[in-house]
Amino acid sequence: xxxxxxxxxxxxxxxxxxxxxxxxxxxxxxxxxxxxxxxxxxxxxxxxxxxxxxxxxxxxxxxxxxxxxxxxxxxxxxxxxxxxxxxxxxxxxxxxxxxxxxxxxxxxxxxxxxxxxxxxxxxxxxxxxxxxxxxxxxxxxxxxxxxxxxxxxxxxxxxxxxxxxxxxxxxxxxxxxxxxxxxxxxxxxxxxxxxxxxxxxxxxxxxxxxxxxxxxxxxxxxxxxxxxxxxxxxxxxxxxxxxxxxxxxxxxxxxxxxxxxxxxxxxxxxxxxxxxxxxxxxxxxxxxxxxxxxxxxxxxxxxxxxxxxxxxxxxxxxxxx
Amino acid sequence: xxxxxxxxxxxxxxxxxxxxxxxxxxxxxxxxxxxxxxxxxxxxxxxxxxxxxxxxxxxxxxxxxxxxxxxxxxxxxxxxxxxxxxxxxxxxxxxxxxxxxxxxxxxxxxxxxxxxxxxxxxxxxxxxxxxxxxxxxxxxxxxxxxxxxxxxxxxxxxxxxxxxxxxxxxxxxxxxxxxxxxxxxxxxxxxxxxxxxxxxxxxxxxxxxxxxxxxxxxxxxxxxxxxxxxxxxxxxxxxxxxxxxxxxxxxxxxxxx
Numbered sequence: 001x002x003x004x005x006x007x008x009x010x011x012x013x014x015x016x017x018x019x020x021x022x023x024x025x026x027x028x029x030x031x032x033x034x035x036x037x038x039x040x041x042x043x044x045x046x047x048x049x050x051x052x053x054x055x056x057x058x059x060x061x062x063x064x065x066x067x068x069x070x071x072x073x074x075x076x077x078x079x080x081x082x083x084x085x086x087x088x089x090x091x092x093x094x095x096x097x098x099x100x101x102x103x104x105x106x107x108x109x110x111x112x113x114x115x116x117x118x119x120x121x122x123x124x125x126x127x128x129x130x131x132x133x134x135x136x137x138x139x140x141x142x143x144x145x146x147x148x149x150x151x152x153x154x155x156x157x158x159x160x161x162x163x164x165x166x167x168x169x170x171x172x173x174x175x176x177x178x179x180x181x182x183x184x185x186x187x188x189x190x191x192x193x194x195x196x197x198x199x200x201x202x203x204x205x206x207x208x209x210x211x212x213x214x215x216x217x218x219x220x221x222x223x224x225x226x227x228x229x230x231x232x233x234x235x236x237x238x239x240x241x242x243x244x245x246x247x248x249x250x251x252x253x254x255x256x257x258x259x260x261x262x263x264x265x266x267x268x269x270x271x272x273x274x275x276x277x278x279x280x281x282x283x284x285x286x287x288x289x290x291x292x293x294x295x296x297x298x299x300x301x302x303x304x305x306x307x308x309x310x311x312x313x314x315x316x317x318x319x320x321x
Numbered sequence: 322x323x324x325x326x327x328x329x330x331x332x333x334x335x336x337x338x339x340x341x342x343x344x345x346x347x348x349x350x351x352x353x354x355x356x357x358x359x360x361x362x363x364x365x366x367x368x369x370x371x372x373x374x375x376x377x378x379x380x381x382x383x384x385x386x387x388x389x390x391x392x393x394x395x396x397x398x399x400x401x402x403x404x405x406x407x408x409x410x411x412x413x414x415x416x417x418x419x420x421x422x423x424x425x426x427x428x429x430x431x432x433x434x435x436x437x438x439x440x441x442x443x444x445x446x447x448x449x450x451x452x453x454x455x456x457x458x459x460x461x462x463x464x465x466x467x468x469x470x471x472x473x474x475x476x477x478x479x480x481x482x483x484x485x486x487x488x489x490x491x492x493x494x495x496x497x498x499x500x501x502x503x504x505x506x507x508x509x510x511x512x513x514x515x516x517x518x519x520x521x522x523x524x525x526x527x528x529x530x531x532x533x534x535x536x537x538x539x540x541x542x543x544x545x546x547x548x549x550x551x552x553x554x555x556x557x558x559x560x561x562x563x564x565x566x567x568x569x570x571x572x573x574x575x576x577x578x
Contacts, residue, residue, distance in 0.1 A: 189440040190433035196413035204425040205399040
């Protein structure tokens with residue numbers, strides 16, 4: 001019973017959020033709002049999927065953008081090849097990233113901590129070089145040129161900025177509901193056991209390898225979906241999608257928002273995008289400013305913003321009782 | 322689940338040139354309560370590592386109810402029914418007591434692959450409550466593991482192993498780091514658990530008063546090898562044990578001279 005209720009509760013909240021977004025987006029028709037909604041959905045999904053590894057499973061991956069970029073390229077190439085409908089190509093691109101994550105994860109998740117981080121980084125650089133050098137398929141460092149065709153389906157025309165914004169928001173909300181259920185299911189409990197104490201988890205009978213691998217594949221698949229949205233947004237795919245700086249940005253967003261609160265990465269994404277836009281308008285040295293902010297956060301708060309707020313709120317509650 | 326018979330046959334483990342476990346052959350009868358004693362560095366914890374699969378033996382065999390479990394992975398040995406608790410409490414810091422036990426039970430039943438239910442499912446939570454009742458942890462159900470006192474952490478560590486309903490339960494110094502009174506409370510609790518479940522219980526202990534009071538049989542290790550074994554009385558009369566380990570204090574009268 002509780003399960004069914006909690007499921008429905010999440011879906012209800014997500015549906016309300018969707019309506020709350022959809023009505024003003026259609027009414028306003030301001031393109032900058034649409035742009036922001038799409039980018040928020042893309043990077044929010046990337047950060048949320050990465051936090052399944054970092055926050056829930058305790059695996060710090062530096063190569064998460066490999067799956068983001070692969071999803072974008074797979075989707076772009078499928079659509080350019082013709083004969084694929086958008087939903088079919090999305091599912092195929094996600095399946096492709098899942099298989100890629102399975103292959104890379106099998107080699108990476110046996111290692112722990114710093115070795116895991118470095119190996120994921122290495123695989124990402126490998127895929128990046130592959131995309132750069134395979135010019136005939138990927139367009140090399142020019143990226144996937146010529147646009148990504150978006151034939152309408154079910155009355156949704158992703159060539160229309162409003163439709164794309166709503167579709168991206170829809171994908172984000174569905175993914176967030178799914179991720180939330182994953183985190184609080186028995187499977188999610190197993191992942192948290194691995195984060196807390198992998199050795200003890202093994203001594204109560206948990207396979208460290210299988211569960212880490214499963215988390216890696218799930219996170220990679222959702223990152224692939226984020227990549228698909230990115231490919232739809234820019235109507236192409238570029239090597240920067242799977243460069244390590246993209247992974248770094250996703251980690252930055254998680255650190256901004258906080259890793260222990262489920263929606264922390266989304267808050268981080270919003271802050272990151274707003275800051276990034278504002279700062280790029282003001283100065284060329286936006287890296288310097290962003291770096292300083294991260295420094296203040298790491299040295300000052302020692303946790304993400306939402307972590308900080310929730311912890312402070314809990315402390316107040318405890319003092320009252 | 323009732324106790325299982327645990328047999329060690331010629332277990333040997335070397336680390337470089339150091340022989341940590343030297344040809345250890347021991348037999349723990351089903352449902353027995355045994356203590357392992359020995360000076361520091363005698364290889365007591367290494368022996369537990371070898372049984373529980375944390376360390377693979379160089380040679381020799383571990384049999385559970387006649388079945389060879391030597392060299393299996395940790396989680397497979399747990400599934401065969403060998404649970405263990407640790408010298409330093411080995412917990413899931415962010416889980417509450419109730420969540421820790423529910424997670425252990427779910428894992429043991431192989432139900433952690435479920436994505437559609439909420440954690441913890443009601444039936445598992447009820448069984449976790451039973452284990453808490455048995456261990457006297459029910460008042461602390463909603464306390465986060467990292468906020469427990471030292472003694473309660475040790476108790477939860479044992480409860481985690483117990484939640485798996487093991488045939489053989491290995492306790493590595495259940496009273497380590499406790500004051501005298503707390504020690505007795507702990508060991509009485511352990512004794513009651515054993516009486517309630519009748520699993521084969523093997524514990525490492527340094528407090529000889531505790532060992533000689535509750536253990537049915539005592540095994541003495543020194544330099545990785547078995548020095549002596551028998552009932553507490555036999556061990557206390559054994560001149561080699563007195564000389565190597567006990568000293569005159571715990572020897573039975575008339576034999577120490």
